[in-house]
Amino acid sequence: TGALERLVKFCLGKPKGRIQAQLVMMLPVLLISAFLSNTACVAMMIPIIQSWSDSIGQNRSQLLLPLSYVSMMGGCLSLIGSSNNLVAYEKAKEYEPDINIGMFDIAKVGVPMTLCGIMYMVIASSYLLPNGSSEEKTGGGSGTDDTLDQRYSMCFWVKKSKVGRPNEVYGLTPREVMFDKPGLTFAQRHGFDGDSGDDLRLDEVFQEGELLVFKGTANRLAQLQKTPGITLATKEIEKLSFARSKERDDDKLSKRRHRRIVEAVIDVNSDLVGKSIREVSFRQAYNAVIVARRPGIASGSRARNATEEEGGKPHSGSRTKSVEASSGTGSGGRCGNVCLSFSACSCNTSWGRVRFLPGDSLLLVAPPSFVKLHSSSRRFALVSEVSNSKPSRVDTGKDLMRAYATWLMLAGIIVVSAYDDSRLLEACVVTVCLQIYMKIMTLEEAWSAVKGGTLLTIASSFSLGTAIQSSGLADIIADDISYVAKPFGNIGLLAVVYFATSFLSILVSNTAVVVFLFDPVAKAAQKADMDLLPFVFILMIGSSAAYATPISYQTNLMVFSPGGYTFNDYLRFGGPLQIVSWMSTVLVTWLIFLQ
Numbered sequence: 081t082g083a084l085e086r087l088v089k090f091c092l093g094k095p096k097g098r099i100q101a102q103l104v105m106m107l108p109v110l111l112i113s114a115f116l117s118n119t120a121c122v123a124m125m126i127p128i129i130q131s132w133s134d135s136i137g138q139n140r141s142q143l144l145l146p147l148s149y150v151s152m153m154g155g156c157l158s159l160i161g162s163s164n165n166l167v168a169y170e171k172a173k174e175y176e177p178d179i180n181i182g183m184f185d186i187a188k189v190g191v192p193m194t195l196c197g198i199m200y201m202v203i204a205s206s207y208l209l210p211n212g213s214s215e216e217k218t219g220g221g222s223g224t225d226d227t228l229d230q231r232y233s234m235c236f237w238v239k240k241s242k243v244g245r246p247n248e249v250y251g252l253t254p255r256e257v258m259f260d261k262p263g264l265t266f267a268q269r270h271g272f273d274g275d276s277g278d279d280l281r282l283d284e285v286f287q288e289g290e291l292l293v294f295k296g297t298a299n300r301l302a303q304l305q306k307t308p309g310i311t312l313a314t315k316e317i318e319k320l321s322f323a324r325s326k327e328r329d330d331d332k333l334s335k336r337r338h339r340r341i342v343e344a345v346i347d348v349n350s351d352l353v354g355k356s357i358r359e360v361s362f363r364q365a366y367n368a369v370i371v372a373r374r375p376g377i378a379s380g381s382r383a384r385n386a387t388e389e390e391g392g393k394p395h396s397g398s399r400t401k402s403v404e405a406s407s408g409t410g411s412g413g414r415c416g417n418v419c420l421s422f423s424a425c426s427c428n429t430s431w432g433r434v435r436f437l438p439g440d441s442l443l444l445v446a447p448p449s450f451v452k453l454h455s456s457s458r459r460f461a462l463v464s465e466v467s468n469s470k471p472s473r474v475d476t477g478k479d480l481m482r483a484y485a486t487w488l489m490l491a492g493i494i495v496v497s498a499y500d501d502s503r504l505l506e507a508c509v510v511t512v513c514l515q516i517y518m519k520i521m522t523l524e525e526a527w528s529a530v531k532g533g534t535l536l537t538i539a540s541s542f543s544l545g546t547a548i549q550s551s552g553l554a555d556i557i558a559d560d561i562s563y564v565a566k567p568f569g570n571i572g573l574l575a576v577v578y579f580a581t582s583f584l585s586i587l588v589s590n591t592a593v594v595v596f597l598f599d600p601v602a603k604a605a606q607k608a609d610m611d612l613l614p615f616v617f618i619l620m621i622g623s624s625a626a627y628a629t630p631i632s633y634q635t636n637l638m639v640f641s642p643g644g645y646t647f648n649d650y651l652r653f654g655g656p657l658q659i660v661s662w663m664s665t666v667l668v669t670w671l672i673f674l675q
Contacts, residue, residue, distance in 0.1 A: 081520055083483040084112060084124055092132055099202050101138045105129065106150045106198060113154030114161045115490060122151050122635040123468075126642055127303055134258050141210045144643035145653060146201045148635040149627055153197055156190035156621045159183050160497060160504070164594045164623045171598040172616045179613065183498040189617045189668050196664040200657055208653040210644065232372035232443055233267065233293060234301050235313040240288040249309030254282045264296035264304065298443060301372065302341040302469035312371055312445070337522060338447050341469035342368070344454070346376060346440040347461040356435045366454070368446035376439025448524070482520050489514060544592070548599055557600035562607055571670045573608055574618055577601050578666055581622030582658060586632040590623040614673040618665065625661045627654030 091108040095101040112121045125147055133140040155162030159169065159181060172179050240250045249257055259266040268277030270291040277293060286292075291313060294304060305312055346352055352360060363369055439461075444450070448465070455463045489511045496507040515521050548557075561580070565573035577597070584593045598619060605615050626632035630640045630650050639645070 081479065081483040081486050083486050084116075084121075086483065087112075088125065088128055092128075094136060095138075098138055098142055098206065101133075101136060102143060102146055102202055102205065103198075105132075105143055105147065109147060109150045110154040110157065110194065113151040114157040115494065118151035118155055118162070119634050119638075121154075122148055122638050125151075126638065130642060131258065131261060134261050139211055141643045141645065142205050144639040145209060145636075145645060145649070146205060148633070148639045149197065149201065149654070149657060150194075151635055152624045152626070152633065153190070153194040155624050156193065157184070157187050158494075159186060160493075161186075162590075162620070162624055164591045165620045167591050168594050168598065168616050168619050168623075171595065171602075172612060175602050176612055179616075181613075181616070183494060186617055186620055188672055189621060189665060192668045193621060193661055193664045196660055197657060200660045201653075204653065204656065208656075209649060230374075231263075231265075231295050231297055232301060232374050232441070233295050234304075234372045234443070236292045236294065236305070236310040237313050238286045238288055238290040238292065239309060239311050247309040248307055249286050250288060251285050253285050254280055257286075259294065259304075261300070264294060264300040266292065267295045268293035298341065298343050298466045301443065302466040305341070305469075306472040308472065314369060314371060337470070337519065339445055339471050340448050340450070341371075341466040342444045342446045342450050343462070343464050343466055344442045344444060344460045345462040346436050346438060346442070347459060348438040350436070350438070350459040350461075352436045352459050353438050354435055356433055358433065366444075366446070366450070368444040368450055370442050371445055372443035374441040376437040376441065482518060485518060486515070486520060540592075544595060548596065553600075555600075555603060557597075558603035558607065561600060561604045565604075570608065570610060570674050571666065573604065573610070574614065574669055574674075575662070575666045577604070577615060578618050578622040578662055581619055582625040582662065585623045585626040586628055590626060590633070593623050594619050611673060614669045617669055621661070621665050625658060625665075627657045627661070629654070 088108045092104055095104050109121060109125060126144065129143050129147060130140055133143055155165070159165050160183070165186065169181050172181070238249055240247070254266060254269075266280060269280050270277040270293070271287075277291075286309075292310065294301065296304065304310075357370065443466075451463050451465050454460055457463070493504070493507050493511060497504045512526055516523055516526060547553075561576055562573070565576040568575065581593055581597055584597070601615050601619065602612060605612050626636070628651055630636045630645070630647060636650065636654075
């Protein structure tokens with residue numbers, strides 16, 4: 081629904097310095113990861129932070145690793161913030177059926193620990209994190225890319241949104257929008273007078289109906305088409321029906337939830353080679369629209385000649401003329417010489433006349449079923465869906481209602497969990513059913529969000545925990561923990577448990593660590609005649625403290641390449657954070673529960 085993106089972009093703003101940028105970035109991440117998957121949160125935030133850091137002139141290496149760490153800390157602010165919190169709670173009920181942990185009880189310890197961690201990151205990042213962005217390490221920057229031959233050209237219209245709808249382009253200047261980033265270049269800007277488009281007019285605001293030409297990788301262009309305020313410059317999408325047989329034939333692609341960006345490569349032996357798009361009736365035959373093309377083996381002059389032989393020529397036009405990208409109909413456009421070649425621009429009005437070449441790479445707007453239907457076809461050497469290419473749904477009144485409904489459902493889950501946590505499962509199931517009914521997501525998307533590997537790991541961990549307890553291993557580990565902590569008293573026992581938990585979390589799944597250590601820790605608490613509750617919080621927070629290596633948690637690995645980090649960066653910056661988290665958590669837990 082775009083609800084999270086709206087919240088994040090509203091919170092980010094235009095900070096003036098590194099410290100302010102880090103702080104305003106951390107706030108929405110903490111709020112989101114306290115209730116939703118931190119992995120999904122970081123996946124959503126990475127492209128936003130990349131673009132935002134470029135626009136405010138801050139190095140992304142100063143932001144992306146703190147992003148990962150803060151998302152882990154956010155999981156320590158509520159009971160549903162992390163799966164290991166729920167696992168620890170369920171294990172605690174096995175020992176003490178009357179134990180009750182409210183939705184935000186963990187925040188008593190989690191908030192002070194998070195504040196200490198944020199203070200450390202803000203102070204230490206300028207000294208311990210690389211000051212150069214990933215652009216400098218990869219050779220990118222300002223929209224350039226070492227792999228220029230892997231880039232496509234794609235055209236977009238500037239559109240004016242209704243009042244109250246988000247728009248990140250119309251009424252702003254190119255300098256304010258900051259399109260250029262690694263893998264994406266703002267190449268041309270065509271007004272209403274048939275200009276060449278080479279003058280980008282960086283200080284002039286974008287007007288409705290202007291045509292913008294971008295060059296970039298498939299992933300970058302797929303993300304770009306989600307930007308509120310621009311739309312793909314092709315009328316063919318409106319003619320495309322992804323409706324199922326039970327739906328009406330005239331149900332066109334106003335249903336954006338069915339759109340995906342798919343990359344397809346023409347096979348050398350394909351029967352499409354040498355034929356024009358019009359001859360094969362590509363849209364009707366494949367239920368897909370070509371929005372960009374990168375020439376294959378016979379490129380260059382041969383591709384240009386193939387277009388000119390069929391009547392393709394440079395053209396310019398007026399504001400009222402539409403673009404018909406794949407049909408080959410229509411006589412107007414505003415690309416000038418850029419449209420001499422099919423490969424140059426996706427808004428070429430003569431695409432229907434251009435002939436396929438061996439190795440042509442195409443970007444298509446197609447239904448999710450396209451990959452499955454044509455992955456084994458002899459016509460295409462490669463067919464793959466561009467990741468996260470589903471278009472945003474933020475333009476209509478229904479989109480706004482769905483976004484508000486999503487927030488209300490999340491608030492309902494929080495209230496139900498706070499009132500009666502035994503009803504949490506039912507509340508989640510009802511919420512998912514309502515979201516599918518309201519067409520916020522499809523049943524297939526709901527199933528794809530269920531991580532079978534994670535569920536299997538959690539289920540297997542419980543079996544492991546039972547084995548540890550029945551075999552007597554729990555008593556042996558409990559004795560060792562008590563022996564090491566004995567000289568330091570109660571606070572020493574908390575410190576030893578936290579250290580063991582966070583150390584193991586660096587090596588194995590945090591959920592597995594909770595299950596593995598819970599029984600020994602519970603027995604050690606009983607031997608020391610201490611309450612179980614503080615140790616439950618220690619296990620919850622310690623199992624989420626996996627900062628020291630890129631492989632210790634999935635969000636650490638997700639920011640590794642975009643941030644241009646090395647393994648030593650995690651040790652140098654995350655290692656001390658492990659100590660800060662350790663000391664603050666143990667001290668606060670001791671003060672609250674044992675003093």
